[in-house]
Amino acid sequence: MKIFAPLFALTLCAVANTALAADEGTAAVEALGRLNGIALACQQPALVSRARNTIITTAPKTRAYGEAFENATNAAYLEQGKGAACPDSASLANDIAAAEKRLQASFAQSK
Secondary structure, eight states: OOOOOHHHHHHHHHHHHHHHHHHHHHHHHHHHHHHHHHHTTTHHHHHHHHHHHHHHHHHHOOOHHHHHHHHHHHHHHHHTTTTOOOHHHHHHHHHHHHHHHHHHHHHHTTO
């Protein structure tokens, strides 16, 4: 019985860390998805390809991450279509580079 409490506490900590990492990973995937949607709407095919390749090579291949990327892409694409000004390609590329670093940091532990 004495070992039960420490093991239970350790299990709770492990579950909490996994949930936190998943939230960070999902947020990073969604951030890159939003930038992908903007690049699509602003007709920047090289940046679209870059964002998509980053997701494919960095994020775990799960349905949840794929859906998060697609949903964020679609929402940003539709929002951009409402008349928002397109960013210049250099600043969009810089934003994608920052999102790539965030994504890589989020999933560094899983590799």
